[in-house]
Amino acid sequence: MPIITKISTQKRYTARYNIFLDEQYAFSVDEDVLIRYQLKKGKHVTDLEIVQIQHADEIRKAFNAALHFLSFRMRSEKEIRDHLKKKEWDDSIIDAVLHELRKQKLTDDLEFAKAYVRTCMNMGRKGPAVIKKELMEKGVNEPFLETALMEYTQEQQIKDAIALGNKFAKRNKKLSERMLRQKVEYTLSARGFPFGIIQAAIDGIDIGKGEAEEWEAIIREANKAKRRFANFSGSAYEQKMKQALFRKGFAIDLINRFLDEDTEDTEDGE
Structure with a gap:
């Protein structure tokens, strides 16, 4: 049965420890795993215990990665899961991490959703339908969505x-x-x-x-339309202009006024 002959702190990561079995480096563990399994010099460990220790350490490393991810802002469980998947952690490891996060109250989709709604409210650029869609994309479930959106009166x-x-x-x-x-x-x-x-x-x-503003607006749009329909004349030109200006939202009486005045200007020019 292997025996721990040496334990040393890693130089770069002081919360991790190198474990030596029978004078040979075997693996490293997080400080939390070291304490939990009471690893110390002179302790005998079975092959099964080594597997269990290394599995626990994988969970701890993934947990630390999740904590770092959470350090920037609150996250939904789906965001955490997707992040850890990108890091290529197995589903069983991720499930264990999420369980521990819930146990320590470090993740809560309802509180996350409420905070997200409040942040969007403070920014004032999104309505409730867009906020709800974004929360659904982040994996927040329907009951939590409705409760969180009540924050947005x-x-x-x-x-x-x-x-x-x-x-x-x-x-x-x-x-x-x-x-x-x-x-x-x-x-x-x-x-x-x-x-x-x-x-x-x-x-x-x-x-x-006001009437003056609307008149200025129709003149701007009509001058653009006139250039497009320069090859038309008579009733065909008038019909094209009416259709173009009506699509731009101008009232028909204002359109007729412009066409009348435009006709007078053209005749005066001749």
Whole structure:
């Protein structure tokens, strides 16, 4: 039966120890494993015990890798599992690590989900549908999802939707009022805000345009359209212009006004 003849601390990793059996280096173990198995000079170990010790050390190394991964931020169990899989740990090792993490309350998918929701709320860039989708991708189960999303109140959702809507509207003032409203609603929907929240927020978003602003907007779009339809004339040109400007969200009476004035300008030019 092999006997431990020497135990030495590793120079680079002081929490790991080299184990020598019968004067020969045999393997290394983590300090936790050393203490748990009461490894010391003069101790006899069977082949089975060596296998058990080395298996325990593999679990400990994977556990330490998980702790390092968790040191940057909270993680879901799926994130931890995926990380350890990339490190090529076996499923049995990963299962043991996750069990120990739960035992020490170092992982909790419900608390992780709540913290994730709060972080997204503070950033104010995502609605509940997008947050829920991201949490599902991180492996959080449905009951935890619903509980965590309760952190994101409707009042806060409306506030965030208004802020996002105003930011978008400010960058797209050149659009017609109808087109701007549609794009704001689409943007908020794509960000994960539900229809009811969007409708509640829309009145607080600065998408209304005065007559002068709308007139400036149609002139900009009409000048672009005129260049595209320069080869058309008469009713064909007028129809093309009406269709193009209507698709851009302008009211038909405003379109007719532009075409009337454009016709007068052309005639005056002649």
